[in-house]
Amino acid sequence: MEQFNAYAQWLHSIIDPDKILLSIRDAARASNVTDAQVRYWIKNGYLKTVKADNGAIKLPFTQIGSIRMIKSFLDEGYTLSGAAQKTKENKDISRSIHHLLSAGIQNIEHHDDKTVFDLGPLEDEPEKHVFGVETPEKITYIIKNVSN
Known part of the structure; x- marks a missing residue:
């Protein structure tokens, strides 16, 4: 168990998705949406951003999943607020699965x-x-x- 925990901590320390920051343009390109869409979703509170040391607005890598889910739900015919709500529900399930895997496995x-x-x-x-x-x-x- 100790070896498993040490490995998990080591892996998390080198691949912490919250520390990988993308520009709005890079996030948009990685998600196949426009820069304008990403900016609008940020403005309306659907995406989380951080300020880089140089003052630039950045998106944590984890937001790529949110962008792709929002786009997918929009493509299915949901309104933007509906797509954002469905994304939040799915992110909650993903967070629970992550918690189960990281804290639940002894x-x-x-x-x-x-x-x-x-x-x-x-x-x-x-x-x-x-x-x-x-x-x-x-x-x-x-x-x-x-x-x-």
């Missing part, structure tokens, strides 16, 4: 053709952990006692 081990994920203890029975067992065909879940 340990990962590989045995034969199986990867075993320790998903942590049961709330009322901390000596019992939930394990996800992944094989090439499927994922199953088991509860096992663990020794401390």
